[in-house]
Amino acid sequence: MAETPSLIDSEVFLAFSTYATVVVLKMMLMSPMTAYFRFTRKCFANMEDTGMAKTPEDKKRMLRVDPDVERVRRCHQNDLENIIPFVVIGLLYTLTGPDLSTALLHFRVFVGSRLFHTVAYVLPLPQPSRGLAWMVGMGATFSMAYRVLILGTLYL
Amino acid sequence: MAETPSLIDSEVFLAFSTYATVVVLKMMLMSPMTAYFRFTRKCFANMEDTGMAKTPEDKKRMLRVDPDVERVRRCHQNDLENIIPFVVIGLLYTLTGPDLSTALLHFRVFVGSRLFHTVAYVLPLPQPSRGLAWMVGMGATFSMAYRVLILGTLYL
Amino acid sequence: MAETPSLIDSEVFLAFSTYATVVVLKMMLMSPMTAYFRFTRKCFANMEDTGMAKTPEDKKRMLRVDPDVERVRRCHQNDLENIIPFVVIGLLYTLTGPDLSTALLHFRVFVGSRLFHTVAYVLPLPQPSRGLAWMVGMGATFSMAYRVLILGTLYL
Numbered sequence: 001m002a003e004t005p006s007l008i009d010s011e012v013f014l015a016f017s018t019y020a021t022v023v024v025l026k027m028m029l030m031s032p033m034t035a036y037f038r039f040t041r042k043c044f045a046n047m048e049d050t051g052m053a054k055t056p057e058d059k060k061r062m063l064r065v066d067p068d069v070e071r072v073r074r075c076h077q078n079d080l081e082n083i084i085p086f087v088v089i090g091l092l093y094t095l096t097g098p099d100l101s102t103a104l105l106h107f108r109v110f111v112g113s114r115l116f117h118t119v120a121y122v123l124p125l126p127q128p129s130r131g132l133a134w135m136v137g138m139g140a141t142f143s144m145a146y147r148v149l150i151l152g153t154l155y156l
Numbered sequence: 157m158a159e160t161p162s163l164i165d166s167e168v169f170l171a172f173s174t175y176a177t178v179v180v181l182k183m184m185l186m187s188p189m190t191a192y193f194r195f196t197r198k199c200f201a202n203m204e205d206t207g208m209a210k211t212p213e214d215k216k217r218m219l220r221v222d223p224d225v226e227r228v229r230r231c232h233q234n235d236l237e238n239i240i241p242f243v244v245i246g247l248l249y250t251l252t253g254p255d256l257s258t259a260l261l262h263f264r265v266f267v268g269s270r271l272f273h274t275v276a277y278v279l280p281l282p283q284p285s286r287g288l289a290w291m292v293g294m295g296a297t298f299s300m301a302y303r304v305l306i307l308g309t310l311y312l
Numbered sequence: 313m314a315e316t317p318s319l320i321d322s323e324v325f326l327a328f329s330t331y332a333t334v335v336v337l338k339m340m341l342m343s344p345m346t347a348y349f350r351f352t353r354k355c356f357a358n359m360e361d362t363g364m365a366k367t368p369e370d371k372k373r374m375l376r377v378d379p380d381v382e383r384v385r386r387c388h389q390n391d392l393e394n395i396i397p398f399v400v401i402g403l404l405y406t407l408t409g410p411d412l413s414t415a416l417l418h419f420r421v422f423v424g425s426r427l428f429h430t431v432a433y434v435l436p437l438p439q440p441s442r443g444l445a446w447m448v449g450m451g452a453t454f455s456m457a458y459r460v461l462i463l464g465t466l467y468l
Contacts, residue, residue, distance in 0.1 A: 017308045021245055021304045081343055084240055124358065130360075151326070202436065
């Protein structure tokens with residue numbers, strides 16, 4: 001049932017598949033991390049989530065904003081804002097047929113910068129570590145977008 | 157103009173197209189739902205949206221946070237955090253050439269779990285219904301990611 | 313290394329690549345715009361970002377919510393909620409082999425509506441300019457989703 005040999009035979013595409021999946025899985029892991037902080041900090045957003053409380057006052061107290069939970073949520077939001085564009089532009093870039101070594105460089109720099117970004121955000125590390133990680137990731141995506149646009153601007 | 161026969165002839169790809177479109181449309185419908193609650197609750201985020209108010213005091217009163225609006229927005233955010241990863245990993249999974257029946261099982265479990273998640277979040281249903289729906293959806297995406305990684309880890 | 317001739321030779325696909333990249337880049341530029349407003353308004357979300365402050369009181373004062381920053385962030389969030397669905401459904405639509413002129417119409421209307429939406433949100437322009445831009449963009453995506461579903465519902 002492997003009807004798509006042209007794509008799946010491409011080494012660049014297999015590399016993109018793997019890096020995109022790794023970085024999207026990393027993004028998805030922010031959800032359980034948020035849940036972990038919500039349970040350990042006893043801090044929830046919905047009344048129906050406060051089942052562990054014994055009294056109505058306890059329930060109300062659990063409906064609050066906790067700085068640790070908010071930090072993880074901001075990191076998750078930053079992932080959405082950066083990793084999704086990488087996946088979209090990275091896929092289009094992959095289909096332009098770049099050299100494997102150039103493509104791998106882009107994918108590795110991006111994924112590495114986002115792994116470091118998460119560590120720098122959650123611990124947190126002192127600035128500008130988080131800011132630099134964010135910029136490096138943006139740069140890798142911009143560099144791939146440049147190639148896509150060069151090959152496609154005839155069709156604007 | 158059908159220059160892409162290899163993809164479009166694949167039954168798995170057509171199934172993925174359909175399920176991905178259905179679940180992305182479901183996600184998009186959270187926007188009009190938010191608008192509906194904003195108008196019925198008269199609760200807005202921008203001063204220029206309060207045109208229905210007659211006095212400046214009314215305008216200011218409309219710039220508030222409403223629990224029903226926030227609930228729909230949290231559901232929308234959870235969709236972004238879960239449905240986008242499904243679409244990305246599901247597309248890569250589709251291109252690995254899985255069996256149609258296995259692929260359909262993944263797509264149906266995911267889409268079903270997200271439809272139930274929305275109902276459980278908006279009504280709301282008592283926990284753990286929403287939490288279980290979220291976990292089932294995550295599980296379907298992780299299972300597809302596993303196959304993508306197995307086939308691609310040579311290229312990390 | 314151009315192993316994917318079927319896709320890359322398609323004019324519709326090249327047009328989609330270009331418009332999708334342009335509108336995703338536009339979305340990414342909301343991040344530096346948020347950073348710009350955070351620095352000029354001296355308003356941050358993380359304690360480690362307030363390095364420019366001289367006293368601990370200054371640091372605390374910088375951890376606040378600023379209406380201009382929040383406006384840009386809401387615009388960014390609206391982009392995530394609308395541009396990502398366009399990219400997903402637009403890619404699937406492209407693979408259904410539509411006419412180039414019809415496809416270009418959809419892509420141009422969507423990208424134009426989102427560029428106008430950003431201007432209308434950030435300045436801001438009086439309503440209903442932002443609301444209409446949002447609806448036009450949704451309409452273009454729904455129209456593409458309709459074609460994808462017509463061709464794929466056999467596989468639900």
